[in-house]
Amino acid sequence: MPDDLDPIDDATPDPGSGLPPEMLDALKRMTGSADLPPEMVEQFAAMGLGSIPVGQFEGLMTQVQSMFAGPDEGPVSSTVATDVARKVVAAAGDPSMGAREADLAREAVHVADLWLGQVTELEAPGLRGVAWSRSEWIEDTMPVWHEMVAPVAQGVSRALASALTAQLSGDGFEAISGMLPRGTNPAAAMGQIAPMMERVGSSMFSMQLGQGLGALAGDILTGTEVSLPLTSDDVVALVPANIAAFAEGLEIEADEVWLYLAVRETARMRLFRAVPWLEAQLLVAVQDYARDIAIDTDAIESALTGMDPTDTEALQAQLADKLFSPTPTGSQQAALVRLETWLALIEGWVDVVTDQAAAAHLPRAAALGETVRRRRATGGPAEKTFASLVGLQLRPRRLRDAANLFAALEAAGGVAMRDGAWAHPDLAPSGADLDDVLGYVERRQTASGGDDVDAALEALLREETL
Template identity: 60%
Template structure:
């Protein structure tokens, strides 16, 4: 009550509503709220918000920030929840028993056909039919691992840009009552940095959830994007998307299902049988993300025209402005590795699938071309993801890679084609996609050289053939 004596015209100086205090304490690790922060919140009018409305908002905010931490990392729980809501809004029926049986049967048939054209191991692979929500649940941990470095970088850059912006504006540049008189806004922003990092991490989590949810509505199979999102033994088909794909092409759905089952089974075999491949693909994505440069000038420009307390306005203002236009040398190297690996994976899958389905599916050629066009154009969800992380997950040189594997097969059969995956040191590189015939020739040369060396050694040892006399029996030669 002492405050009423100090300020007769204000009988009582209440604090923030308990619901809001609880939210803010949750964001600051349970610590007591800084008095300046309380004054700022009250200056924004939050103390006068309708209690019922505030309680509802508080519940939503608490749920959003429940798993966030001060690093600004992606909250996989929030991202998954948003992705599930995204797919539910578009319609995501549960998988019927008949669809599951169709998927298992299609993958079983696909593996029989693939056995005739490749010896890569497929032991234990099982066909699955997943809903979009199941795909989201299974793949989100991998997405989180790939984009987390960007989320942290964006959070740090946002905090720095907002602190600089508020410092330049000064107290006079803010709405009246937003900060206590005599307070340095930039200093207050520094005190709020942990909360802001949590907010930015949660905003990024929402964006990731929206992107993955949209992608879930487009993918035909579990790892269609060429990244090992679904590990063996699961070979996943998305029945709703497969049906729409077949209808759009006016092609018999069972044929489309079998063709896609062969592609996904081949892709899963490859990641399963080549132990270094999946780790190198994921490492290339992480290396690209880790060296992403955040365009702080663009962020500052976006923040100049908005209220820094309006999260939705911040998100809209920063859309498309997060990443520096120029890639770093490390990013260029990582991107080159990634594009080459994605092209090689899909090029090999193309060649092997064509060989496996040609004797069995009358519309195999049309289906193969439709898949290639689909990958070349990219869908809206893929563009959304590119805007989020600054990276397009698309094999740009798919045809070059397919030509390379076809040339290997023409030269030395399926064994020569598949031997390219034996070790990362012998796998094709970006330059080899420019000269596939040169790569084929180089792969043939070591074998011939080894045979020649073996024959020469045998000749010099005198055991090149029974009953023959080699140079060792002739004594020294003189010239």
């Protein structure tokens, strides 16, 4: 039989390559089925690649490829974050919402909207109540989270990439030199590895985002409890599974708890919809803070010493609480004060109008309000989430200061003066105003009185000309 007709034994290495055909196929799959240069094949064979079991080699390649699979979404991947967050809530239990929960949410928000209409001039027609599972909250709010954390994700990803690359450069290059062809230029190799490490950094931050949001989804009671406009337009979202856990031990009827929380959430949504400039101010404040955040590169490099850069879960655990510098920069501190002020003003106003709207209808409204305040003061979901995602620590005392300010405005000039503080960002209280509530109220009274005097003078002059 002619040699060219001899049957081919796939298990026999190609005598011209020194590698088994299965190994050649695996390598070709990594290059999009392109033929490998003969010199590279010989170098791989000289490295002893042919002696590695093909299954083990393919398993390693699958792990590496999965790390870089999918589109490059930049410094933070919503796909990765959502997947991780959903797995977190699924592991803890995430019951689906049915018709009963949907009816309860719709009715509670309808009633809350009617009650709020009696105590505030801020309106938001068309609000609708929905009952969400924890996963639904994650899915709906992820776009806003992505937008907010992108600046800090970029800084963290670059810092992680730099630290990971440093672990593989210099003496560390010897750890991977056996995986590369002989004669490889270390500088050229590191130039190729650096972008890969940035992708690893992005993956790690996205996993942290997912872990943080997954934990938050298991605790948050309503769509915007963190005082940020996270949900879709006109949606007042309640999370029944978390509300049930919150209500345990309160000795308060479940329906009353639902109604009270519906009033709080509807009040926030009225504020966000009736004050269109507020959302932009909040997002800019978060992004400014995140953009100027200082990354603790020394702590990161120390944490990564001796770690396997392909083991993202171990890296993430090692880096917990080590990403951010404990000392904020001057610009970061200024952004922090501005952000804290906006969040305090939102919750302070919500506290005041919720207490008024609920007090006339819910016997235990005062007790529920105090429970919510204690939950917030001991480190509520907003504080925990910001701390894990952008290193932000909120000061709960600012929220009580803001509530006192709005109550003082109402005492001095009624609902119109209280809600009028949201008429324009230049009129809204500042951090300094929270430190001097009476001074701010006096200035608002003077401005309002000045308008009245001018109007009266104009009417008088008009009468004299007749």
